[in-house]
Amino acid sequence: MKAALLLISGLLLSGQGWANEALAKKNGCTGCHAMASALVGPAFKDVAAKYADQADAKDQLIQSIRQGSSGKWGQMAMPPQGQLPAADAQKLALWVLKSK
Template sequence: AKAAGADDLAGARLASSGACVACHAADRKMIGPSYRDVAAKYGGNADAHALLMQKIRKGGGGVWGAMPMPPNPAVSDDDLKRIVDWILAGAPAPG
């Protein structure tokens, strides 16, 4: 449980930094969907992890509205995994 908590904290910290916060929040819609809404939409999808990693890396649009999400090619694979793990866990508040 301790390792999962550390991963949650890392994922939350990464998703709350950089360009992500301009459009996303854990618990409310902004320009893009909340992370919790993303978790609810993709939570039952076996391919969700790979799909969300690709969407974050390459960008995308049309799923949540007309505003496209810009690509994030500089995010490392490890950081992407932490972010997506945190999102799919329901974007829990750290702590």
């Protein structure tokens, strides 16, 4: 029984990761970002590494997602995604910060 609960917990947790990857795809994030390599923008894992030790990392990422940014990763600007609901921006920011 205990093993079954652990298995179910693991599936639920991994499903949450997939759900946020699906959210990233649905909102076009993967048109410019990939998990492990730079495309137009930085890789999600590189973003996670850059913000790893910053207490306000989640808030910074939410702001960059919703309002756009420029100069953080070179000359290419990230366009604002203001149409993205705040709750989805938070889910994406937390997911990116956990990317490895």
